[in-house]
Amino acid sequence: MLNTIIKILRNCFPAPEVHAHCDGPCGVYDPASARITAEAVLSMTKKIIDLEVPATGDKAAHIAYQNLLSRYISIKEEQAQKTKDDLLILWTDYFKPIHIEQYPDLHDIFWKAAKLCSACKVEVSLKNAQELMDSVQNIHQIFWSTKNRDISWYKASS
């Protein structure tokens, strides 16, 4: 309710403070970076679960399996870290005090999203990976709404 009122008010009155506080490299923030890497986390999680464990004694199949498994785990780790990094750049560099007034839960939203990135490393969990995607989508909505732009959400892997 309050949120909606703040949004309406904000649309009427431009927020010069936002731009006044804009630091050096600003101007090109886009949650699409975090969305792409979160998709990769979900994709790797699926691939790990779908890998078939080879029969004992088939050494060639065993090596091929270990190579794929090891790579998928390591790519999942790397992409989850990139997702975390990109989300935290939005939180620490893009968002300003005025946004916290509009979205009082913002700190908590980013804290939980960052913890989900870590959880996606520690476990192999479709539930975590899907929740991370949902969290990135939520941040996508918040981000573009603060810019009064209507950018549609899509997935590269769909």
Added chain:
Amino acid sequence: MLNTIIKILRNCFPAPEVHAHCDGPCGVYDPASARITAEAVLSMTKKIIDLEVPATGDKAAHIAYQNLLSRYISIKEEQAQKTKDDLLILWTDYFKPIHIEQYPDLHDIFWKAAKLCSACKVEVSLKNAQELMDSVQNIHQIFWSTKNRDISWYKASS
């Protein structure tokens, strides 16, 4: 002409070869990564040109100027390199021989785009930075057309 016919044919007949050759981490390619960093290259190029050279003898202004200039140049360098890396991932990992048949100029398109990334490092040139953006947009069109998807082009900084 030939291109159009190939596209029509391709729409009618799915291309199993493409998926058959799909390597390990595949599935989540998106030219949006390269678009975001190319926007940053353009933004930094503008900021460098817009910086006002301070009057001789004002040491504080001189230091502030050198700090900003040095950072903008270094961010431009880094973002141009990331653009190059992301474009070359598309070229070496996503595109398959069947795509070369569809787009016979593909190698040359990527070679020139990669050389533009280097040129954006070596010079401070709005023309180069804008040409890089155009080149990334062209690759965006080609990429999504090979997937038969209609993803609209947008800029985060607009």
Added chain:
Amino acid sequence: MLNTIIKILRNCFPAPEVHAHCDGPCGVYDPASARITAEAVLSMTKKIIDLEVPATGDKAAHIAYQNLLSRYISIKEEQAQKTKDDLLILWTDYFKPIHIEQYPDLHDIFWKAAKLCSACKVEVSLKNAQELMDSVQNIHQIFWSTKNRDISWYKASS
């Protein structure tokens, strides 16, 4: 007041939730990493301000000056980023919901510390660099108090 009561209670009753939520790489968190790099930010800021601008026309002195200035700015940038990374690892991986109850300002403390890291990049400011040191010292106190350990604060560069 409330804070003190919570601390006393916490000393009496071990907090199994903390350990239950402990993720993979846990166990070795130490704000000393962030303190060392924040010291480097302060040191580089001082060195930049102390550099003497050479007389016009002395090319060798000009090159030597530009080389030092460019390196100091770039080391300041790198160390400020490492400080930010290390602080955010504490925030996203070490701290758990129970700590937020104890320190309700925790999100805000880390948000402002992270923004100070960015400010130390964008400007050449002794005030920012000193505030970052103070902020890291505050986080040092909070961190060790949550572990009921008494680790003294020192500076490598003193």
Added chain:
Amino acid sequence: MLNTIIKILRNCFPAPEVHAHCDGPCGVYDPASARITAEAVLSMTKKIIDLEVPATGDKAAHIAYQNLLSRYISIKEEQAQKTKDDLLILWTDYFKPIHIEQYPDLHDIFWKAAKLCSACKVEVSLKNAQELMDSVQNIHQIFWSTKNRDISWYKASS
């Protein structure tokens, strides 16, 4: 045939265009970087295949085996990526349009070499790793021939 004629002509007439287009960091290109990392890919591939799977139930041997296997896979991944990076630096920064006239297959040679790097990651294949070595040796010949220098090919691991 045509290739040979072009080479003879080129030896007679120096190619000022090449140097005229030389970008910023030019001057020190050497395919030896890619050769060293490709050798490491081949070496790691051999080591993975030669590792003996320990008997079930011997936990210490199992841990030692997993540690080595995991490291070899990860070093193979890293070295294959470095090989790819170094080859693409040659392709995008060293080679100029005049070289494409001399070696019309150049784009294709580099595209296939880059794809071999990826294949060496995805599979554990002596055949791929050996083909990558052959490809790097071919690029070594082309590279030094464009510089009219006779640099002998050797392997560090022989």
Added chain:
Amino acid sequence: MLNTIIKILRNCFPAPEVHAHCDGPCGVYDPASARITAEAVLSMTKKIIDLEVPATGDKAAHIAYQNLLSRYISIKEEQAQKTKDDLLILWTDYFKPIHIEQYPDLHDIFWKAAKLCSACKVEVSLKNAQELMDSVQNIHQIFWSTKNRDISWYKASS
């Protein structure tokens, strides 16, 4: 004996040569960085050894086990490398010829410490990891003694 005499002499006479040779980024050296990462190597080594191998046939447990094992090995690798890097920064940048006179074994101490870092990667050995901690503690004593400061040794994970 000789060592003790040198130390006493050094306390009486300040060593201007040390500061005179101080290079660009000097001023903020602290062996605490190497201590933190060496602790992580020890912690990861313990966790690898403590992991329980799941029963054959339980695929979910097998995946969870492989994910943890793979991450622990990879974190151990990374932290051992960081320990090595931080130790070698001390050796190559902080220590000066005058220190070699005071500690004639200094080269050998660092060489063996660096080799221990590599050994901690290659093997999963509590003995190596503990020896690395001891070696870092020894370097901590030497380092602070050259600065005539009394900084107490502590562990974050204790």
Added chain:
Amino acid sequence: MLNTIIKILRNCFPAPEVHAHCDGPCGVYDPASARITAEAVLSMTKKIIDLEVPATGDKAAHIAYQNLLSRYISIKEEQAQKTKDDLLILWTDYFKPIHIEQYPDLHDIFWKAAKLCSACKVEVSLKNAQELMDSVQNIHQIFWSTKNRDISWYKASS
């Protein structure tokens, strides 16, 4: 003299200890990596000194000059660091106690070479850059002599 005798003896009797101590990723060491990056340090040093300072008041020339200068300094920094890293990998991973017996100055040779890398960062000095090249050439001789191989020294930039 002694050195020569040791070499002769070593040629007669293979040194199984060397191979017995060979750690995980061994087999592909080559000082050519350090030579290539040391050449880049020398090349960048020359380019920095050769850059012409533009006339005061020509803003476009000023920006172009600052962009090139900033990049050359930063590439020099990066390449000097890579040279240092590659030399230290040889020192810590390739060389074994038996080599120290053969080359009692080995620790000192690497210590001074590493300090030269740092000096090449801190100053813009042709003398330092040339001494680094000489030092790498010396290490090239020592390295290949320990392997009883005759690999000729060449420069990519000659």
